[in-house]
Amino acid sequence: MRWKQFFTPVQSMNSEEAREFMSGKTLDEFTLLDVRQPGEYEKQHIPGSKLIPVGELDKRLDELDPHKPVLIY
Amino acid sequence: MLSGKGFDQVINMSGGIKAWNDRVAFGPEDQGLELLTGNESIEETLIIAYSLEAGLQDFYLTMIDKVLDDAVKSLFRKLSDIEVIHQKRILEEYIQITGKEIDRETFESVTVEKAVEGGLTTEEYISLFKPDWNALPDIVDLAMSIEAQALDLYSRAADRSADDRSRGAMKKIAEEERAHLEQLAKLMDTL
Known part of the structure; x- marks a missing residue:
């Protein structure tokens, strides 16, 4: 495969x-x-970052501003 | 997952926090991979989904040999078994939607094989992410990123489905991938 x-x-x-x-x-x-x-995230994160675990992301999109660039890691 | 949901600019930081900390360059993740547009038909999406499930199953089986922890082995085995069930359901859906009477062997060897021609092997694919084989969180993290792709793919397929039955089938698989993500997340919390 x-x-x-x-x-x-x-x-x-x-x-x-x-x-x-x-x-x-x-x-x-x-x-x-x-x-x-x-x-x-608690152990370490880039300062200023917002946490939304990937498994919850599609249900929590309304917490993000779609008109701002989103830098993801 | 954000792309195609009305977000103006989505940027992926390749290498994640590891690359951020180490200040090391991380190869492009699309190296050798073909990017699809996200506007594929439901039929094309099902073919991709089938190949993804086969890839996921292969990934978990490959990982079972590499990880030492019994609990992780057991979870990966369970997840790999479920991906086989997903493949079966996707093929049924493909037959329903296209009206083509096709058996599993022909579907795999002709239809799916053609769609992924020139793609990467599981080893090559995994190596793009440069996981540390001795670090379980790295491996679980990789599994989660692949399951998230699957969730995204099925959510989009559900949106694109022409009828309620097909939409329901795609949503059900999407929810199961979400459950996989949750199981992996729980495992991650214990590491």
Whole structure:
């Protein structure tokens, strides 16, 4: 069996590009979204990130502003 | 999951928190992979879904050999068994929708094989994410990201279904993938 990517394509940034993207922006200008588990978030997360575990994401989309860029990790 | 739901700009940070901490470059996750548009027909979606289920099953079976923890082995075995049931249901759905009388062997060897031609092997696919085989959270995290893709795929297929029966079938599988995610999340919390 072979794998192919089948998602709607999304833009991808490496961590350095993400740092650049975030620098000079306030947290009001974009959403930094952590989709890991609460335990992982508690141990460590990128400052300013909002936690919505991936399993809950599709039910909690209304908590996010669709007009702001969303940077996900 | 956000894409196609009205979000203007969605950016994935490749490598996640690990790359953020280590400041290491992480290869593009679409390397060697073909991006589909998200506008595939329900028939095409079912073919992709079938290949995904086979991939997931293969993933779990591959992982069973690699992880040492018995509880994790047992969960992966259970999840792999369920993916087989999903494949069966997806094929039934495909037959219903297309009206094509096709057996499982032909469907797999012709229809699905053609759709994933040139794709990656499970090992190649997994290696894109560079998991640490000795770190269980890395492996569970990877499983969760694949299950999330499955959930997303079925949710979109449900939205695109032409009739209630088909929509119901896709929603049911989507809910089961959500349950898988929850099981993996619970496991993650214990690690």
